[in-house]
Amino acid sequence: MKELKLGAILFLITAICVGSLGFINSLTTPIISLNKEKAEKEAMGQLLQEADDFVSVEEIDDPMISSLYVGTKQGQSVGIVAKVTTNGYGGGIELMVGINKANKIMGVQILAHSETPGLGANAKNPSFINQFIDKTSPLKVTKTTSDEEIVAITGATITSQAITDGVNQVAEYVLNHQKELLKEGN
Template identity: 45%
Template sequence: MKDNIKLGLILLLITGIAGFLLGGAYEITKAPIAASVASDKQTAMKEILPDADKFSNSDVNIKSNAKILEVNVGTKGTKIAGYAIKVAPKGYAGPIETMVGISSDGKVTGISILAHTETPGLGANAPEPAFSNEYKNKPTKEDLEVVKVVPKKDNEIQAMTGATITSKAVTLGVNDAIDFYNSSLKGDKK
């Protein structure tokens, strides 16, 4: 009995110390991780909206649309150059955080995959330019569609080989951003 109590106290001491060290490591790394995430977001927004020279979080109401995580306004001087809209559609292995750029003249200017857990070698290829560049200069007048052959229409995106679910998920996210732009942002050109 005394041995059990002694072992229990030792285990409690070890887990207490481990918990304390883990909490300390979290506090030490929290700020650098947040800074890295913010830097990655700024880089992604500049990449997908190259005409904008400044980005700010929009005060537009996104609470009514659960598919939209964040809206950032890209400005050039005092004029709105476009919007960087963050979405996270569900892919094959989990959410695919995507930043979608839409210019104020109604074109998708590009996408940037911020985070994903897709299958290596298949869906994990979504950030590669061979796939992600397909979204550049796509219209916002109609939904984009995923096709398995070379696209024939302006609104078609060719699926990645072996990753149709990921291709459709990214395209769904882009369509969600387009729908939000058309319903809530179009015409807000200040």
Template identity: 25%
Template sequence: MTTKRQSMTKNAAMLALFAFACTLLVVIVNYFTEPRIEQQVKAQLIRSTNEVLSEELADSEYQQRCLIVNEPQFLGSDKDQTIRLIELNQVTAAYVYQSIAPDGYSGQIRLLVGLNADSTISGVRVVQHNETPGLGDKVETRKSDWIYQFNGQGLIDEKDSRWAVKKDGGQFDAFTGATITPRAVVKAVKNVLIYHATNQQSINDNATDC
């Protein structure tokens, strides 16, 4: 009986040691890969800037100023987000917001939201997500044209009922079998518009060279 108990104790110790080693390995891999992933996302954000601008502005030799803000209520994260001011001849022609939809079906959805000078939307792009292939990933332009629904849209006020998916009484299409993802993106884009309406002058005054 003693030998059997010693064997069980030994096996349990080995299993615990194996579990610890696996956990440690995951932590180490995450420690070294997370900064690289973050750098790749930032690079993608910069590359995607032209995609959310009007075609005319994207083809011009514009300048940029930037403002770093921390607005979890409106931009979806307690991490700093960047607002880019796109300028022609020292006049602001557009704004590009980094934003996050925190309530996607499979977690956060990172967005770029472009606004024209009149606060209408020039474009929206998803730059990172973990949504379900074949369902939620239709937010990508290579999978569907769903994201183009935002082009030219504006916001009347914070209670603008159009800013919801059709299932909730709004104007935006959802995906068959997947309402959570489009609902999250619509909400995130609306929050950008709300924030911009209140803070546009402050953004103009405080932005600096990128």
């Protein structure tokens, strides 16, 4: 009888804890989603500064690209911003890439990653990310300085390659679908 009473008490405590966690999760999930959406909108504005509005593209036939937006200014398309997920050393790397009408990369922002602190996590540093600006695809990763190549982060070549692959993926998609994505009035 004593064991049954202890089991019931343990069950009650566990049920209260699980219920509390579920309740807190239901309160925080919408806030987290709004913050993530806000961060993505800020990233889009920074990557394609010329645009004053972004129109979502519904049909994307590339599994790596999760969302794609046409940036417009006064109703005229000025470029593309896309969110892509690629595989780095520590797992998925979610990044956003901005490309203008001339197929130049306007910028790259890492939204989420699980790379090694002090190595792959350094990919967020401007010294690495700014290398992509004003370049055209295809880009290659190298260990020495070059104008049309990306210098790898020391000790994080896999991460550097993954980010470059993601940027190349978006640039290739935009190039192959440029007519329908950037048509006038879009």
